[in-house]
Amino acid sequence: MSIISALEATGLRPLGGAADLRPGATLGNATDQGIIGVIAAAVLALPALRGRDWSARIGLAAAVLTTVLSGSRAAILGLAAVVLVLAAAAATTRTIGRARAIVAGAAALCVLGAAAVAIPVARERLFSADTVNGRWLLWDESLKLIAAHPWTGVGPNGFVDAITGFHTLEWAVRVGGTFPPDSPHSWLLQAAAVGGLPLLLTAALLAFLILRSARENIRTAGPGVDGDNLTGAVAAVIAYGLMLLTAFTSPATTPVAAFICGGLVSTSRAAVPHVRPPAKAPPAVRTWRSFPAGTVTSGLFVALGLGLAAPPPTGTP
Template identity: 30%
Template sequence: MTQTIVGTRASAPVAAPARVRSGRVLPLAVGGVIVLLPFGGISVPVVGMSVVDAAMAVPAALALRALARDEARLPSSLILSGLSLGLAACVVSAAVGVDPGDSVKLVVISLLTFGYGLAVAQAYRPGLEIDGLDLLVLVGGIVAAMALVSAGSLQAVDAGNVVTGRLTGPFSQPNELGQFCAALLPVAVACVVTSGSRRRTAALGLAAALLATACVLSMSRGSWIGALTGLAFLAVCEPATRRVLAAVGLAIVGTICAAMVLPTTTPLLGVLGSRIRTLGDPTQNQYDDRPLIWAEAWRQATEHPWLGVGPGGFPGVAARSASAVSADPPDHPHDLLLTVLAERGVIGVALGAVVVAGCLLATRAQLFAAPRPGSAPRALRARSLAVIAALAAVLAHGAFDMPLRNPIVSGLVWTLLGAAIVVESNRGEHPRW
């Protein structure tokens, strides 16, 4: 019996240790992290981390042990290269940053999340693109349900620039919930289309509906744009999802038209319409300090251009500056690009671009792969493209906010990055592990 490791050619099989062939410990450990996502807001007192961050240590340790024992090899992946070099740059940036003490916790979490992403790639076996992603969507539906249960009364203030009663659920603020739901929506659509059974279709459809509802009621404009970006990406790249996405698009257009026509005093739809109108001129929000925060981030980036001020160093540097946000500095610059630029410099941004390039190459490989008969290859392709679409949603939302440090969002994103490594390494072919 032979095994082909990711990144090697099918014509050059490598003998697999019996432990790797028969063991299911690593996939179960990854599944355990996914199951714990709804509890990511709970902190473990002993280690000072969230439940999700602490749980990532188990699959990360298993993945590193497999590499140390030569039971696995690093996948041939540009995404993995960008992430690993980014981790090294993160450590260097922390060491030479303005205040290394502020960066220690984020560096430790970065080590855990990177190890977990590698574990997701190593844990993949044929069939897990079905069961693994279905589990992720179902857990996402549970998170959305938790948020919906805690829904309050939505009210628009300042012409919709501020909305009270927004959903948060297990998250600390609505934008985190919005990004979580927006990222999972393309995956949910692909899973519904390729489920293969009525029971799974019903369960996944319910989870998708919960995710969509929670995304809307989060009133996060950035997550709306991210969700539309991810769904549009999937519709363009994967024909099998277009019928479902056309129905989703009609529902979205109908809802927007109703929200824009009805009076602003109409419950829910009136608030939604007020919020949508603010997209035309988002700078009119008198309570939004983001322009000032972005200016401070740019100032820090220009003073520390190459390696930045260090991971997590933005608020400390802002507090010691003469900027307009020094009295109450935020945790991050509320923009993904500016956060990386300020805290990790041009080098960090360049390595992030390598990851994006790897995702684009993975998409190209899936689009130009020779079509093969059977439902399994079609499901693999649709779900592979959905993973990239989910990351596109995260990137689009990152232009408006930076909720990636929430442990639930972080756990989801690193699960998707690990899956994206598998997608890129497959190069459009179904691997044999």
């Protein structure tokens, strides 16, 4: 994907498409291209920097290049968030020292900023205000739509039709009707628009439970390969949540983020070789303190979200 991104940055279109449209590599959308690049960079960063795996280093360089060439402001912000999360994790665990972690993080941010400004396609996108103005208008109209349906939302795939009743003359002049929005371009507003405030609160609480579970798993894993993998995963998930504050869920990016998130919160760990298994302990006495409240609550929230997202019946066939 990075090779196609580089070709598109020079004005070529190896996959077709008009020259005046934003490039998107194999994903067809520049923001999706950048999001995938950020997720890949987060997962590969620590293995590439701490080990001698050249395939990981090449993959990290390709992921960063793909992100910058996308010209997506959300993706560049997400990559900066990855740098901050990894630097904070290194400083907290004291694997390389707090001072070195701060210096390395600051240097990485400077290189990222310089690359974004030096590459013409990224620089042009960064300093363009057209989509920013369109976002503000869309968010304002989305809030009005949510206020009109605060408890039930407009259902899945209902936004594209419902939002037309809230478009203003300013929207028609600035944005037009060529590309009608099918999402508020923010996951918080998207959840509220689909299922109202109940789905928004469910999504926010589920995100909190995921991060809390991830923190506990990282503490349990400790320093080493497992700790690095989990830290990279949590950096990818946090960056994905930040990027979706100005973007929308997509079948090109959401399954990848969900897969990484599932591995992040899983409680199983591979058996460590060369370690004698402990003697069989007597069965633990189950009390209310041992009840897996977090797991059960997360499962109920997922079921509730799926129920709210299910399309209503269209009638008897």
